[in-house]
Amino acid sequence: MNMGMSSEEIKSKAARVVMNTYGRYDLALAGGRGALVYDPEGREYLDFVAGLAVASLGHAHEGVAVAVARQARTLVHVSNLYFTEPMVRVAERLVDNSFADRVFFCNSGGEANEAAIKLARKYSHDRYGAGRYRILSMEHSFHGRTMATLSATAQTKIHKGFEPLVDGFGYLPWGDPEALDRAMTEDVCAVMIEPIQGEGGVNEPPAGFLERAAESCRSRDILLIFDEVQVGLGRTGELFAYENFGVEPDIMTLAKALANGLPMGACLARETVAEHFGPGTHATTFGGTPLVSAAALVVLDVMLAPGFLDQVRRVGAYFKTLLQKLAGRHDFIRQVRGRGLILALQLDFPGGGAVKALMDRGFLVNCTQDTVLRFLPPLIITEAEVDRLMPVLEEVLVAEAEALED
Ligand SMILES: Cc1ncc(COP(=O)(O)O)c(C=O)c1O
Structure with a gap:
């Protein structure tokens, strides 16, 4: 394959053949190293986006490249009908370093949140029967673009044109524990929160809000879901954002940085919750392939060093x-x-x-x-790179x- 297109060729071809779902900048990128990326003509950019919190170890990370190349020559994919070592090792790493006991692997943040939504509903259905299925989320949240996750996302601009939304979601003001308490009606099975809202504008929770939300959930056996798709995996200076606040969820979702750019998502849960997913309840063909797991193992090794x-x-x-x-x-x-x-x-x-x-x-x-x-x-x-930006x-x-x- 010829990978030698100029920026202009790439952009003009994209205008003809790629669906126009992104307001893309007038920039094509062709390479990267560390915190730098390059356009096809070799112009350098210092990257303060990192693929939106994805390339956390930097671009073209040598350890990831070597592990992925080795795994590509060994085994890329078999069905989840079979066990594979790289996936088990990633799951073990995540469990050993978090509140969770079990992990379900998928391919994106939206898909991880779909798993979380389904797991919360299944838990509640198994324990309390039908009718207790609503999930409350926060204004300015962002949970994804699939039908259920956009319905969980409390931003009307994201809903527009895709109605009817999936039934069973309710929205609350960000950071208001009284409003949360009042909304905890008999039909609620879970509360979904980004511990720090990312796309919504980098909104930290007001002091005590996450603690109050957790108490409010626990006293009613309502599950607390933390969406750490953006803020998990080292982004806040802790491996998981919840560690900053000393509040553990029942379910947590990850994606973005997990495999440093290879598509990988994960839904983690406590045993008492995870046990409500049994064979045939949830699945995805590519979840946790040996290839993406090989990359994730390097990511976790580096972050935990x-x-x-x-x-x-x-x-x-x-x-x-x-x-x-x-x-x-x-x-x-x-x-x-x-x-x-x-x-x-x-x-x-x-x-x-x-x-x-x-x-x-x-x-x-x-x-x-x-x-x-x-x-x-x-x-x-590095500090020196930050100094260049300021x-x-x-x-x-x-x-x-x-x-x-x-
Ligand atoms: C907090 C959060 N949840 C979910 C998603 C959706 O992830 P994906 O685009 O991988 O489906 C995002 C993406 O920006 C996110 O920031």
Whole structure:
């Protein structure tokens, strides 16, 4: 296959043959190494997006590349009708390092949340019979684009045009424990929460909210589901985001960083919950193939090695301090949010122009919810690389703010 297309060729062909579901930037990418990515002409970009919190070990990670190549020559896929060692080893790693006892593997965050939704309903149906099936989620949440997960996502812009939604979801204000308590009616089987909301704008939970939510669930045998698809796996400086808050869920979902870019999702649960999935209740052809599992084993090895999470916390704190100093110099930055290496600037103007200007200057940054600049660099990013971004970020934001005033 000829992999030598120019940027222009790639973009013009895409305009003809690829479904137009993404508002893509005017940029084609062809290679990467560490925190850098390259366009087909060799132009370099410092990546503060990491495939939206996916390439956490960095691009073209040597350990992942070697493990995947070796596994590709050994066994890529057999059906889940058979046992395979790489998958069992990943499951063991996740269980040994989390609240969970068992894991179901799938291919994406949406699919992991589908599994969580089905498991919660099955648990409740088995124990309490029909009618106790509603799942409550939080305003500004994002849980995926499948029919059930978009129905769980409390954002009308994501629902629009796809109605009728899947029945059995209810939405609550983010961070309001009283509203949560009031909504816990007899038909509720689970509450689904991102411990820190990602796509919704990097919203940390108000102090005590997750604890109160957990108590509220436990006292009624309502399951607490944490969607850690974006904030799990080292992103916050802990292996799992819930560790920051000392609150354990009953079910947790992972994806994005799990196999550093190979498609892999996981739904983890306590034994008393997981036992409600039996043979024939849930499945997916590609879940936990030897190939993606080989990549995930490297990811978990690296993240669990001494010092890795310390470095995420250290660089994250350094980056956040610089963002706070920047906010101190400019009123148009309303707030700095996040922890570890999921950080954000709440601007008082749309961030799309700044993203484009930063791209022109060789930096990839994301904008979410129109006015939030979100930083999700590879977790191996260094202080020196953060230092490279900061003066350009300031220049670009000042220019944007001035242009908007004119
Ligand atoms: C918190 C959260 N849940 C679920 C998803 C959906 O994951 P996927 O796109 O892999 O289906 C995302 C994706 O951004 C996410 O951030």
